[in-house]
Amino acid sequence: MQIPYRRVSEYQPVDVNQLRPGASYKSLLDKRTHPIDELVTRFGHIPQELLSRRACPTCGSVEETLELEKDHMRIVRCRECDLVFVNPTFDQGHYQQVYASQAYQDIVRDLGINSHDYRVKRFGAERVRIMGEHLRMSSGRAPRYLDVGCSTGFVVEAAQANGWRATGIDLNPSAIEFGRSRGLDLRTVALEDAGLAAGTFDAVSLFDVLEHLLDPGRTLRACVDLLAPDGILFLYVPNFDSASRLLMGANAHFIWPTHHLNYYTPTTIRDLMLRHSLTPELIVTEGLDIEDYIWYRREVLHRDAEALTEIADVVQFLANAGCYGKNLRVVARRAP
DSSP states (O other): OOOOOOOGGGOOOOOHHHHSOTTHHHHHHHTTTTTTHHHHHHHSSOOGGGOBOOOOTTTOOOOEEEEEEETTEEEEEETTTOOEEEOSBOOHHHHHHHHHSHHHHHHHHHHTGGGHHHHIIIIIHHHHHHHHHHOOOOTTSOOEEEEETOTTTHHHHHHHHTTOEEEEEESOHHHHHHHHHTTOOEEEOOGGGSOOOTTOEEEEEEETOGGGOSOHHHHHHHHHHHEEEEEEEEEEEEBTTSHHHHHHGGGSTTOOTTTOOEEBOHHHHHHHHHHTTEEEEEEEEEOOHHHHHHHHHHHTSOOOOHHHHHTHHHHHHHHHHTTOSSEEEEEEEEOO
16 A cells, blocks of 8 residues: 655745735635625525525435534535535525625735735646646647636646646636736636637646535536546645634634535545546645634634744644645546
């Protein structure tokens, strides 16, 4: 057997001040319930007639147990495949309005646009390197790459700088406008309406996308169709079994049921890949769990966190190495 051993020297710290400039992180938390605030103010809850039940988005089972409740919404666990997901939910039209809303664009502006340059250098370059390590293609040809849910296009920009033929799509118009102002090939369009030719991309990415979708399987099928034979899918999703949730419970900020509808673990994301004829080649975690917990102790609990701050990077590395980091990273391959 192989032991998935990771060396602490490989750990790359994150400059949180550049990633989350000013009060952008607090603004995210303050605005997280913006889609339901008016309803709750008016009714004291979300009227049930606005919500619809759904089967498990991975296996289709209707057998579930209640996991937790937050922001007037129920988060359940599938008894068959163990996926954690929001049930019931609003309809598709509601979520389209949410991601086109000014409140959500403000969140992206504060967190994404204002930190774009840092994201290109720290995260865009890293993601392009990881994809490059997994690509199998003839030498001399530029990889064809599509970033679905590209936000401001920071990964597209890093890929383009590396000589790739890179395209991005997203539903947030202000993010796309910003990326296009930097000369990036970005479009404000849904994947199903993009008119992209099947089998044309060597790599497709879904960074922080699947957790937002009512039907993630539909999007996965579309992405697999766009991949060339032997092409790779690279995705990020929040890790439900993360140090963030173990330390903060439902107060972990990624537990965001007005926006995040599906919550994966290393096991359930692997299951999802296999169900869609994708072979996982990399499943690891990275995160800012400890930084988030430090912020939570100081700003919410009003407790000291100085001692933890001194060892934050080491503790975060241990969480990542044990697959308890907040962000799941998955590379999966389409059959040749």
